[in-house]
Amino acid sequence: MFVHRLRVRYHECDQQGVVFNANYVSYYDVALTEMWRALLGSYQSMVDQGHDLVIAESRLRYLSPARFDDEVDISLNIHHVGTTSLIMRPEYRVGDTLTTEGEIRHVFINTATFTKAPIPDYVRAALARVSSPATTQASPNE
Template identity: 50%
Template sequence: MTERRPLAEMPLRVRYHECDGQGIVFNAHYLAYADMAAFEVERALFGSHDALLATGVDVVVAESNLRYFAPCRFDDELVVSVYLVHLGTTSMQFELEIRRGDTVTTEIRLRYVWVDTENYLKAEPPPEVRAAYAKYLPEAA
């Protein structure tokens, strides 16, 4: 089996205001962490979000799924890793893993749809955009 290569890994320290009355990260913040990490992917592949937009496409979230295994708390040092697991004609799928040290606290699956930046209708990404992502597809086992 081939080891997955992350598109990006983003360090993150939990801020006090992200925690709820139980002292753990409020569940909605995990999607914000995923969104921040997705922008880090664009920075790694294209230099910036604006550089991706200049190609004529953007991505929108079409589906999200989160699984929580261990709570995160104020001042925890986390790492959000982003993996590409599917690259379709007009969509792609990321798996994100949030770790505190060696402990996986959260797994997130996001499906993005490519859209044209002028009308925000579903569109195929240009070949150079597709190629930038395709390098990170897991190889067949």
């Protein structure tokens, strides 16, 4: 599991004074980029090698509001590493309160063709360093 903390900015809140729901996907993207940086270095270096990942599906469930100036911890739990896809189950917390949870599925692509591609071995190995024992893993040959 990887955790990234960010602080809610005023412009990210709606008229009710809570984080506008669409911002949670943006927060997820920030946390994912920081996880990539910690595990693999520059995200751009992966792209330069011809690999990228795109969101194919996202689902979030809002449980409790986060508000302006709250510090939100985004936990990225790797649920499944497949042949070409990756499923993350992010959890958003303010203190001990779970505010939002969900599931986001990524598909790896070839940057030249924008077609589905196998997860590179070096990415698979890096993800294994933060995966829990319960994470399901497809072998690179499946």
